[in-house]
Amino acid sequence: MSLLDRAVIAGVYEHPTRWAPDKTQYQICAEAARGALADAGLTIGDVDGFLTAGVGPIGIMTLAEHLNLTPRFHDATNIGGSSFVAHVLHAAAAIAAGLCETALIVYGSTASSERFAVGTGGLTSGDPPDQFEVPFGPTVLNAYALAAQRHMHEFGTTAEQLAEIAVTMRRHAGLNPRAKYRDPITVADVLASRVVSSPLHLLDCCIISDGGGAIVVTSAERARDLAKAPVRILGGSESLCHTAMGRRDLTDMAAKASGPRALAMAGVDHADIDLCMLYDSFTITVLLTLENLGFCAKGEGGAFVQNGRLGLGGALPTNTDGGGLSSNHPGMRGIFLVIEAVRQLRGECGPRQVADCAIALCHGTGGMLGLRHSGVTLVLGR
Amino acid sequence: MADAKYAKPLPRIDEESKGFWEACQRRELVIQRCAACGALRHYPRALCPTCLSDAVEWVRCSGRGTVYTFTVTHQNQAPGFRDALPYVLAYVELEEGVRLLANIVGCAPEAVRIGMAVQVAFEDATAAVTLPTFAPV
Ligand SMILES: [Zn+2]
Numbered sequence: 001m002s003l004l005d006r007a008v009i010a011g012v013y014e015h016p017t018r019w020a021p022d023k024t025q026y027q028i029c030a031e032a033a034r035g036a037l038a039d040a041g042l043t044i045g046d047v048d049g050f051l052t053a054g055v056g057p058i059g060i061m062t063l064a065e066h067l068n069l070t071p072r073f074h075d076a077t078n079i080g081g082s083s084f085v086a087h088v089l090h091a092a093a094a095i096a097a098g099l100c101e102t103a104l105i106v107y108g109s110t111a112s113s114e115r116f117a118v119g120t121g122g123l124t125s126g127d128p129p130d131q132f133e134v135p136f137g138p139t140v141l142n143a144y145a146l147a148a149q150r151h152m153h154e155f156g157t158t159a160e161q162l163a164e165i166a167v168t169m170r171r172h173a174g175l176n177p178r179a180k181y182r183d184p185i186t187v188a189d190v191l192a193s194r195v196v197s198s199p200l201h202l203l204d205c206c207i208i209s210d211g212g213g214a215i216v217v218t219s220a221e222r223a224r225d226l227a228k229a230p231v232r233i234l235g236g237s238e239s240l241c242h243t244a245m246g247r248r249d250l251t252d253m254a255a256k257a258s259g260p261r262a263l264a265m266a267g268v269d270h271a272d273i274d275l276c277m278l279y280d281s282f283t284i285t286v287l288l289t290l291e292n293l294g295f296c297a298k299g300e301g302g303a304f305v306q307n308g309r310l311g312l313g314g315a316l317p318t319n320t321d322g323g324g325l326s327s328n329h330p331g332m333r334g335i336f337l338v339i340e341a342v343r344q345l346r347g348e349c350g351p352r353q354v355a356d357c358a359i360a361l362c363h364g365t366g367g368m369l370g371l372r373h374s375g376v377t378l379v380l381g382r
Numbered sequence: 383m384a385d386a387k388y389a390k391p392l393p394r395i396d397e398e399s400k401g402f403w404e405a406c407q408r409r410e411l412v413i414q415r416c417a418a419c420g421a422l423r424h425y426p427r428a429l430c431p432t433c434l435s436d437a438v439e440w441v442r443c444s445g446r447g448t449v450y451t452f453t454v455t456h457q458n459q460a461p462g463f464r465d466a467l468p469y470v471l472a473y474v475e476l477e478e479g480v481r482l483l484a485n486i487v488g489c490a491p492e493a494v495r496i497g498m499a500v501q502v503a504f505e506d507a508t509a510a511v512t513l514p515t516f517a518p519v
Contacts, residue, residue, distance in 0.1 A: 131396075137390070138483070146451045146452070153497075
């Protein structure tokens with residue numbers, strides 16, 4: 001039994017809301033926790049591990065207080081939107097090491113109803129590199145646009161190829177009753193939407209919503225008599241990319257390091273993956289992630305995403321819930337990658353179900369691609 | 383001239399970086415080189431990440447470089463930038479080999495191309511802070 005086989009995902013819950021001016025962030029977290037524990041057939045009293053990110057400066061302590069939890073293992077790793085994918089790995093490792101038995105991973109946000117400018121506000125962290133960046137006007141969005149422009153220049157990637165990704169995600173959203181935007185769009189629609197930061201158009205960018213979710217990770221032993229068949233954690237790995245003393249290749253991503261390690265740990269190859277859940281902050285994020293994970297060669301991403309390959313019924317169904325481009329994006333989306341993968345592996349996805357889905361790959365990207373970002377790859381199996 | 387109403391964020395200059403910003407005030411662009419192993423680095427920091435030596439040299443750059451990548455930004459709600467739209471954010475690859483983030487000025491945003499030759503220019507943001515910018519040669 002491998003390290004990761006000692007822990008499994010026993011329950012998941014995606015909060016249905018996309019707009020919640022009547023709820024607090026903490027309420028969304030609590031509702032998501034209730035949903036995931038009910039899905040697992042466990043109670044809040046079973047939770048002895050607790051993981052979260054993005055709920056404020058000392059968020060994990062406040063959120064533990066809100067839920068009256070006193071966990072014996074906790075982790076508030078915050079590496080941007082990929083944090084919750086990392087939390088699954090951290091929880092599994094903690095369970096395998098005997099530090100806890102049942103870990104609750106929670107996320108909630110009211111980014112949309114609070115009118116928080118997720119991608120187009122200025123960036124200031126106070127960290128050392130800030131002084132060489134913030135005077136010149138970086139945003140989350142334009143930091144990804146820098147990588148997109150370079151990829152187009154080096155490899156001839158076109159705006160039409162990027163748009164194809166947005167069109168596919170929207171088609172999937174049309175099959176997800178909870179997706180925020182469900183009306184079909186065309187490549188022409190994407191290209192006709194305003195340029196927010198060249199070469200990215202408005203419809204190349206993720207939406208902003210409220211929302212949240214939760215995941216319950218428990219030991220394989222504890223999962224034996226629970227409500228649903230456990231989902232196995234086959235492999236995973238993390239990585240970071242930064243400016244590398246001023247020499248980084250902007251078409252490289254953290255996925256280039258984490259992906260092969262995760263696949264090797266899981267003992268599977270690209271051809272074995274039935275579903276990809278990729279962080280889609282922007283269309284370029286998806287294209288670059290596919291290349292860096294090794295689904296195609298560097299520079300071939302533009303051709304790879306065409307002709308329906310990423311669509312349901314295609315060779316590599318990707319972001320079947322509609323992704324951050326169309327379903328939901330409350331600021332940090334990683335938890336939803338895992339939730340949709342688990343539901344696909346259990347065959348719970350109705351009209352958007354991937355036939356005979358046995359192995360799913362989740363890859364979270366957090367931070368600013370052109371400045372510094374994190375990557376976490378997780379391989380799950382039924 | 384320095385503008386008292388400068389609204390964009392200013393660098394928070396620290397002990398590790400002040401050599402860079404003092405050079406900008408002299409209208410010189412400098413990067414760091416490790417005196418022990420020779421590695422060039424940007425952004426500046428006190429210790430070399432390659433060998434952890436604190437023997438640092440400041441190298442005066444030619445100020446010439448090329449655009450490695452860029453983006454014309456049309457939306458930024460932050461103070462100062464809201465009024466400067468559209469602006470060009472770019473990585474400039476210096477002749478010395480390291481890349482730094484900067485704005486491209488002195489031409490229409492739509493004229494900027496990857497590979498374009500640029501030369502450093504300096505903008506006095508305030509009396510205390512001068513920022514490097516780059517303009518087409
Ligand atoms: Zn050195």
